[in-house]
Amino acid sequence: MSLILSREDYFPASNLPIAVAERMPQPSFPPHRHAFSEIVIVWRGNGLHILNDRPWLITCGDVFYIRDSDCHSYDSVNDLALDNILYCRDRFRLALDWSQLLPSQEDDAPSGWRLTTRGMALARSVISQLERESRKSDSLSIQLSEALFLQLALILRRHGYAADRPWALPEGEQLDLLMSALLGDISRPFDLTRFCQQNQLGERALKQLFRQQTGMTIGHYLRQLQLCQAKYLLRTQECLIGEIAARCGFDDSNYFSVVFTRETGLTPSAWRQRFVTPRAPVTAKEKA
Incomplete structure (x- = not known):
């Protein structure tokens, strides 16, 4: 039986749609699910990420979109540093078509993605701002958090490519x-x-x-x-x-x-x- 991580433990207030959980380093962690979705971006180090029973070797530049129905864990980690961007779609206030901005939630969609070096630099800057704004629960801060999350989603779309489809690599360095x-x-x-x-x-x-x-x-x-x-x-x-x-x-x-x-x-x-x-x-x- 896997752990289920609740919203209350990770979102400071019930009206917040986004939270940033920095893991530097990320320790080994047992199989778990959450009552929210998340984007995982790996900054350095390496380890095994087991997603729905499939092992992935992860290192800097790897990106995962985790659905609330997914089960994942970390093992054999070595100086693994990553950020978890947690989000609850039902709490978003901006009228956007997120299905066009985030990867498909279909079972046959790629689970693992790669982010270019340029994309990592851009994403790191946005996440730093997002981490500060996502702690605040006033209306303007929540809207700014969503706007920053939108910016991050666009960066990942522009500078990312599916890990199992490397021919789609944009702007390679x-x-x-x-x-x-x-x-x-x-x-x-x-x-x-x-x-x-x-x-x-x-x-x-x-x-x-x-x-x-x-x-x-x-x-x-x-x-x-x-x-x-x-x-x-x-x-x-x-x-x-x-x-x-x-x-x-x-x-x-x-x-x-x-x-x-x-x-x-x-x-x-x-x-x-x-x-x-x-x-x-x-x-x-x-x-x-």
């Missing part, structure tokens, strides 16, 4: 270009030297920038992406372990099993077995 390439197809080896040559980037400087912003090496990030995908496929697909290994970028299924076991403490088969629903015993009547 060095780190954004690299992230989009890494997220493109984890089943194929990534050639950093070739990537840097194609984009006229310094390989050493790019490695340093990546580690500074994410707290990981590029190789570690790629390996964690592969393992997150493997966990998801083991839970949702019935294909052979060797096929899952290949789809996650491992040429050798035995090596995949070694790496997976070392990282999780379970073999791929044992991991999959955790999510198999036991069959009910056959009764004497059914046997007859």
